[in-house]
Amino acid sequence: xxxxxxxxxxxxxxxxxxxxxxxxxxxxxxxxxxxxxxxxxxxxxxxxxxxxxxxxxxxxxxxxxxxxxxxxxxxxxxxxxxxxxxxxxxxxxxxxxxxxxxxxxxxxxxxxxxxxxxxxxxxxxxxxxxxxxxxxxxxxxxxxxxxxxxxxxxxxxxxxxxxxxxxxxxxxxxxxxxxxxxxxxxxxxxxxxxxxxxxxxxxx
Numbered sequence: 387x388x389x390x391x392x393x394x395x396x397x398x399x400x401x402x403x404x405x406x407x408x409x410x411x412x413x414x415x416x417x418x419x420x421x422x423x424x425x426x427x428x429x430x431x432x433x434x435x436x437x438x439x440x441x442x443x444x445x446x447x448x449x450x451x452x453x454x455x456x457x458x459x460x461x462x463x464x465x466x467x468x469x470x471x472x473x474x475x476x477x478x479x480x481x482x483x484x485x486x487x488x489x490x491x492x493x494x495x496x497x498x499x500x501x502x503x504x505x506x507x508x509x510x511x512x513x514x515x516x517x518x519x520x521x522x523x524x525x526x527x528x529x530x531x532x533x534x535x536x537x538x539x540x541x542x543x544x545x546x547x548x549x550x551x552x553x554x555x556x557x558x559x560x561x562x563x564x565x566x567x568x569x570x571x572x573x574x575x576x577x578x579x580x581x582x583x584x585x586x587x588x589x590x
Contacts, residue, residue: 390415393533393574397581400570403550407581414577414584416528422496423458423489425529426511429521430481431474446472458486481516488514504532527576536568536575546582 394413398405420428431447432440448454450468461469461482469479488494494514499507507530508522520539526532537543538561547553553563571578 390577393577397571397574397578401567401578404571404578404581407550407585411581411584414580416580420529422499422525422529424456425525426485426514426517426521427456427461427482429524430478430485430516433478433516433521443473447474458489461486462490477516481514484515485517500530504535527579532576534573534575536565536571536579538564540579542583542586543579546586550582550585 390413394408398408427447428440428444431444435443447469448456450456450464450472451460466476466479466483469482470476474482485494489496494510499510502510504526507526508519511517511522511525512519520537523535523537523540526535527537544553544555544560544564547564547567548555551567553560557563568575568578
């Protein structure tokens with residue numbers, strides 16, 4: 387992320403709890419090695435799975451293709467049963483097909499995404515069956531490195547705030563308390579979340 391050092395310095399001063407995590411963990415910078423289409427495929431495959439399980443199934447999926455490289459066209463040419471056999475659910479098979487079809491027909495314009503606002507990217511991606519706001523937020527954070535995203539419904543972030551800030555998950559105002567804490571992190575809530583995930587060794 388551009389200006390990562392500035393963001394880290396800001397967060398250390400803005401929040402003593404987060405500052406302690408930063409001192410302990412050092413520089414945390416999640417750089418996506420996948421292009422946006424591959425990242426969306428990985429997001430769909432990895433939904434509701436641990437990071438390790440997601441990587442395992444994604445690797446099996448890649449092995450269905452020559453040189454482990456795939457395109458929307460190639461995904462649509464696969465027998466759906468082949469995709470299911472690598473460990474995905476039928477719902478995820480349908481999502482992968484829907485994503486591929488929408489990329490090919492232009493409903494989802496991947497080239498245009500970098501020029502859109504955060505909310506426009508979310509609105510664009512949730513057109514795909516199986517991609518909800520959380521999945522879109524993950525792409526904003528990991529593919530586009532948008533600096534100020536806060537995935538309120540992410541279980542890892544919730545767990546980290548319970549662990550490090552003493553929040554009570556059962557309290558009816560849990561999310562309001564999360565938002566209040568996160569206000570101190572603006573405009574670098576993405577980087578703050580990277581540290582919270584790293585503190586749990588639990589990247590999405």
